[in-house]
Amino acid sequence: MGTSTPPDHPSTAFNGQSALLNQPIGDDTAEHEPYSFDEDEEKTPKATAEVFKCPVGSHVLCDVVKLPCGQCLCKACLPKSYRRVGIERTWPGTLDRHLGILCPCCNEEHTEGDCWPDFLSNKALQRVQSLIATLNVMPITGAQQLVEAFEALHIDSTTPEDDPRSLFEHDEVPRKGPIDKMERILRREMDCAICHALLYQPWTTPCGHTFCRNCVTRSLEISPTCPTCRTHIRLQNLDHRSSQPNDFIVRITKYFWSDDLVQRKEHMRLEYPYLQDDSGLSMPLFICTVSFPCMPTLLHVFEQKYRNMMRRVWGNGYGDKHFGMVLPDSDNITAPVGVRLRIDEFNGLPDGRSLLETTGTSRFRVKRHEFHEDGYVLAEVEDFEDVSLHEQEHREAVEIMAAPPLPADFQPTTHEDLNSMTTKEMMDYAYSSITLLHQSSPGWLHARILAIYGQCPNDPSLFPWWLGSIIPADETQKVRLLEQVTVRERMKICCGWILEWTARRRSSSWSACCSM
Ligand SMILES: [Zn+2]
Ligand SMILES: [Zn+2]
Ligand SMILES: [Zn+2]
Ligand SMILES: [Zn+2]
Incomplete structure (x- = not known):
């Protein structure tokens, strides 16, 4: 980025960018359609600018970090940190655990080590800054209102990252107005790098990369590294509140593509039935022993009901490969808590028995259970995790x-x-x-x-x-x-x-x- 002004102060350099951007632009500005709000009355310039507003000030977000409560905050808006009392001797005790801030968004204390970089939000903000700066010198109909709405929020004015002409090239769809323009520019950034679809329940890793929560959870179960930068990530070391979705990315995706999100939710429900909270009796239970997260459990499956269950779970390699392991309990059939096991190796024997190598993933509480007609138990479960590291x-x-x-x-x-x-x-x-x-x-x-x-x-x-x-x-x-x-x-x-x-x-x- 070029020059930047503190987000708390209105930009004075904003209009000064004109000279830099005043370049030949071909016929790009000529072929737009009149801007209208007919399609969605909610998307006014003011409402659009509000999406990018800092939660604690009347300015557009700039150079943000992701907080454990899910909020994104400008680094410049973070309150001063202080030394947390009595933390030195506690576990894990690393230096980044010693300093705390009182969060202006949720009014709780956050540890410095739980405030993470957020590359996607910053990229989205740069794209928006570039667009607004470009619209200022290459106006299309309706652009002035949007520029004014952002200026009213004191957008940080920087030299556009993008060549202003490139923002208007390669438009497959005829342009309707600046907000549609912004939507298309942002949409290119909002795909999950794992499933290549619109981010659903966006979850940001400690290294600052954002994926759908289900996608990254599955990926980390198999390999504990960030799918983008290969930084080592340990699920069980994460603050459970870091599971809060990235609030800023949620705001952007909900504002621009709420219909797509409904479809994404339905798709997730079909693809990962066991990950959904509201899916009812979706977890087949193996009632046998106590398994633990991150640890292997080796199983010899010979009882008919569990052979039936494995047909469902393994599904010739196409099943979701997860089931619950619980200890039998004389009163309630199952112990109150169990561990979800992922099948790593499935060795089917000719007589129908099988030998399984599994690894424990997450823990769950059994809410209720019923017998399936094939003899095994199906349960409605609720995941639980440790309280936050903090x-x-x-x-x-x-x-x-x-x-x-x-x-x-x-x-x-x-x-x-x-x-x-x-x-x-x-x-x-x-x-x-x-x-x-x-x-x-x-x-x-x-x-x-x-x-x-x-x-x-x-x-x-x-x-x-x-x-x-x-x-x-x-x-x-x-x-x-x-x-x-x-x-x-x-x-x-x-x-x-x-x-x-x-x-x-x-x-x-x-x-x-x-x-x-
Ligand atoms: Zn701020
Ligand atoms: Zn907070
Ligand atoms: Zn995904
Ligand atoms: Zn990463």
């Missing part, structure tokens, strides 16, 4: 501030001890304990098991899922692990298991000593 940090800060500081060589011996440890201290304790236990080679740490589940992760967001998958603990305790919505509570449960296992090992070696 909230998790806050809860940990409150808990560890209340406890006296621990000596450096502190070793927990009771469950109460765990409450006064930081999440990082629990991770250190768990990791060194697993290393010690490994030397005594209990069956559940056998090399064969580790070949399937991987080596012990030194990361509190993954460790509990890993330990839960391999430790021989009570299954209902494992359901409790699955239900927790903070990394810290999961670490407490896991460290509790390690305490019990270590105590058992001590007492067995003690009795071994006595019997000698």
